[in-house]
Amino acid sequence: MDLKFRNKRISGILTVLPKRIVPFEEEMGDYNFPEKKSLRLKKVMGYNTHRIAAEGQCSSDFCIHGLQYLFDRSLLDKDSIDALLFVSQSPDYYLPPTSNLIQGHFGLKHDMICLDINQGCAGFEIGLIQAFMLLEQESINRVVLLNADVLSPKVSKHDRNSRPLMGDAASITIVDSCDNGEDILCSVNMDGTGAKAIMIPAGGFRIPSTPETAIEQEDVAGNSRSLNNLVMQGDDVFNFAQREVPPMILHLLERANLSANDIDWYMFHQPNKFMLNKLADAIGIPYEKMPSNIVENFGNASGVTVPTCITYNLGEKLTEHTYKMCMAGFGVGLTWSSILINVGKLNFNRIIDF
Amino acid sequence: MTMKEKIVDILTELRPEFDFSEDVDFIEEGMLDSFDVVSLVDELEAQFNIKISGVDVIPENFSTIDNIIHLLKKNGAE
Numbered sequence: 054m055d056l057k058f059r060n061k062r063i064s065g066i067l068t069v070l071p072k073r074i075v076p077f078e079e080e081m082g083d084y085n086f087p088e089k090k091s092l093r094l095k096k097v098m099g100y101n102t103h104r105i106a107a108e109g110q111c112s113s114d115f116c117i118h119g120l121q122y123l124f125d126r127s128l129l130d131k132d133s134i135d136a137l138l139f140v141s142q143s144p145d146y147y148l149p150p151t152s153n154l155i156q157g158h159f160g161l162k163h164d165m166i167c168l169d170i171n172q173g174c175a176g177f178e179i180g181l182i183q184a185f186m187l188l189e190q191e192s193i194n195r196v197v198l199l200n201a202d203v204l205s206p207k208v209s210k211h212d213r214n215s216r217p218l219m220g221d222a223a224s225i226t227i228v229d230s231c232d233n234g235e236d237i238l239c240s241v242n243m244d245g246t247g248a249k250a251i252m253i254p255a256g257g258f259r260i261p262s263t264p265e266t267a268i269e270q271e272d273v274a275g276n277s278r279s280l281n282n283l284v285m286q287g288d289d290v291f292n293f294a295q296r297e298v299p300p301m302i303l304h305l306l307e308r309a310n311l312s313a314n315d316i317d318w319y320m321f322h323q324p325n326k327f328m329l330n331k332l333a334d335a336i337g338i339p340y341e342k343m344p345s346n347i348v349e350n351f352g353n354a355s356g357v358t359v360p361t362c363i364t365y366n367l368g369e370k371l372t373e374h375t376y377k378m379c380m381a382g383f384g385v386g387l388t389w390s391s392i393l394i395n396v397g398k399l400n401f402n403r404i405i406d407f
Numbered sequence: 408m409t410m411k412e413k414i415v416d417i418l419t420e421l422r423p424e425f426d427f428s429e430d431v432d433f434i435e436e437g438m439l440d441s442f443d444v445v446s447l448v449d450e451l452e453a454q455f456n457i458k459i460s461g462v463d464v465i466p467e468n469f470s471t472i473d474n475i476i477h478l479l480k481k482n483g484a485e
Contacts, residue, residue: 090442093421096449097446098445273437288466291441292464292465294461295462328461331464334458334460334461
């Protein structure tokens, strides 16, 4: 689905990362594979270190820490927030919405909207699109988009498919109304027939978590996980991304009447380096325009990878300069989405640890 | 060294416990899993100085030596 917005801008991005750094080698012994094979994959997939939340830390804790940081430094005015979006697959509770909990924690004004959105890999794009839609309303001038996931407790330590690439993190993106007259082109697509390609089978209402669902079983490849753990059909997800993402990006460029080279930065979701490089090849993007260093340094924190890619690779540069950016997310849902937008002159663009 | 010999060498280095000169389906027989395929693509690209398209990274293309040869030739290997 093609969408188009005007007169909206991103005015600040903050990434909040767990302090705990876990090297791939430290966990290699947990996997049921020869060391040589694991090290070979480390190179190809870009496994290196990932950030894992401390026990008991939830997604909302990272958001609250980041928001407090912004309030304390006068980088964000509490009263200016008209909407709070929390995009995550790891809410604090089934109910109430985590966005309401965060609103309550800070005593934000009542004249606002709080929304939880269950999205993952494309969560930054879906969140931005929702923010743009809200900003179409005259009474909404500022949306605070929270992308956060702490999924490490749900990934088996004996699952080499998923564990090495998993990361926990949160990001806070300020999205404002403005009068710059610039178009923002978006694409959003979903295919629920592939919904079970990435899932946590037990723990919801369909299959409640029980002692039986917590029993680990070994799959044909030698990974062990329980029904309480995240399971990913890696082949299906890889093939889906290679099939759907390049045409989506080429169509977006065509709508903007731009060539692949006209874009300054391609900030894509980062499941692993191999997949990203293959996408870059298919679209005709030079690797230097598509940073692929997030999974190797921080891990894949679902919808937080794209904002982390922006804060890590551009940092303070983005407070002075403006770049034409193509963002894309793809994965759980299955969902694939992209946005073509000018991003620059931000009030802040940085990473903090928590 | 022929292309076939080179491929068998790469596969054997990857999974030394199996005999890749046998005429069997490597995927169906469990001789290669999806992560082996990823490592194999990386090695084939380096050894044959080619790029294998992402849409071609599907199990069928790596199930036999003949299929791998076909894939390599399609992507410009000589």
